[in-house]
Amino acid sequence: MAFRPLHDRILVRRVESEEKTKGGIIIPDTAKEKPQEGEVLAVGPGARGEQGQIQPLDVKVGDRILFGKWSGTEIKIDGEDLLIMKESDVMGIIEARAAEKIAA
Incomplete structure (x- = not known):
């Protein structure tokens, strides 16, 4: 299904966090945020x-973003859990180099 947000809203897929901490401790599903x-x-x-x-948005499709813990509205499209939020809920865009450092 194709979905097109209206006005200054964006559709976001959460990026799953690491299963382990930097020290090697495995985080159980019940303790994950x-x-x-x-x-x-x-x-x-x-x-x-x-x-x-119309004021164009600063974020674009494919950007990796950081947002607040309680930002957006959770929806399900084609069985996938997604978020719809306003651009003002976005704290920042993660640049490619920064994303590589975070992953390492």
């Missing part, structure tokens, strides 16, 4: 300004 990192799957056209002009 929901990841606050995700990949943008779709973006809306942007919010309208006071003069009615």
Whole structure:
């Protein structure tokens, strides 16, 4: 199913966190928190300004983002758990180099 967010909303898939800590401790599923990192799957056209002009969004499809723990609305599309949130809920975009350092 194709989904196109409206206005300044974005569709995000959570990126799963590591199963182990840096020290090698395995984290059980019951102790895991929901990841606050995700990949943008779709973006809306942007919010309208006071003069009615559309302000394009800073995030784009494929960006890895950080968002607040309670940000967005959880939905299920084609059996996949996704989030819809406003661009203002996004704290920042993870650049490719930073993402590699986090993964290492």
